[in-house]
Amino acid sequence: MTAPLRKLGSLLHKQQLDRDLDAELATHLELAIEENMQAGMSPDEARRRALVRLGGLEQSKEEHRDARGWPALESILQDLRYAARTLHRERGFAIFAILIIGLGVGASATVFSVLNSLLVRPLPFKGPQQPGLDSQQDAHRR
Amino acid sequence: MKESKLDLLQGTLDVMVLQTLSALGSLHGYGIARRIEQVSGDEILLNQGTIYASLVRLQDRGWISAAWGTSDNNRKAKYYSITRQGRKQLAAGMAYWRRLANVMSRVLAVPAAGDEA
Known part of the structure; x- marks a missing residue:
């Protein structure tokens, strides 16, 4: 029951959520690069490998957005x-x-x-096909 | 064997994430991804980025909670931990996967028609 509400909220707080995700992925990359460099890679190679393991920065963000909203x-x-x-x-x-x-x-x-x-x-009379006088008036005349 | 990694089945990753958090307490996304890779012996094909989509799903369902914290080397990181509801879900997920694995291995153990003769 809370999930739809949270999803609706994610539409309203899009920018905040995007900033959060950016920060989170930045930390992820930093940690991965650090680990790769400790394993003896050059900074460039470490960064490249980290991005490959992540599966691309933009793809990750896109996937995240798809999962959190509608x-x-x-x-x-x-x-x-x-x-x-x-x-x-x-x-x-x-x-x-x-x-x-x-x-x-x-x-x-x-x-x-x-x-x-x-x-x-149809016209609001009885028998609109036969123009004539109203039945009450008819009765009066007789 | 090494070059063809296993594709993750639908719903597998969510259970793996829950199990990791249940075993190790609170962790950030990178920690969860590394842990899963290590435990699986690098046999599964995991784009680490998909972890974050899984984390959002699990959070939406109330199975994990998240809070910003500081990592060992002083980096701002979002730490996730499993909730009580998440533990219940993990138990159910585990039972399901164990049953499925059992059934699969039983079915696959039936020998081919020509082998017995």
């Missing part, structure tokens, strides 16, 4: 942010697109409301 939700948010940025950058296009969509929705709604009252819903 990758699907995160990529949707990323797409939304990208869309917002693009629309912001190309104002003219954005306004034009919004107008077109508004026009489309408005026209569809108008046509539907007309057709709905004409064709789909």
Whole structure:
């Protein structure tokens, strides 16, 4: 039950978590390099081997991010942010697109409301096919 | 044999990490990775980076806890330790893997059809 909450939290505290992970992986590499150098490797070789054993710095971070959050939700948010940025950058296009969509929705709604009252819903009388007087008024006349 | 290391099966690493923490108390990620490599006799193919994904998973489930501390040579490191819930999970995981290993070795011990004749 706590896991979903923590995952949600990981979306909100992304930067803090990334900093933590960076520090953690930096320590990991330092320890590994130190051990390799004690085994007699040159600093460059020690660093290279440490990175190979880790399986790549970026891959490790990516894997960590996938495990801690909801990758699907995160990529949707990323797409939304990208869309917002693009629309912001190309104002003219954005306004034009919004107008077109508004026009489309408005026209569809108008046509539907007309057709709905004409064709789909029957008139609120008994026997709407036979125009005539209301039954109560009928009774009065008789 | 040496050049072809074993691929880790799904879920194996989490149990290994729990067992390591249960045996050695609190450790940082590098310590856990080195320990697993040593105990396995370098026979498993382990990118040390995958340890950190496993640690996040285990933390999410409440099986381990983490705290920043200082290592022997004065480095800031995140130390992990197993929780009571984690120990329960480890017992279950152990039982499962032992059973699976047993079944596998029994099934694989059945001789091929031609051998007995």
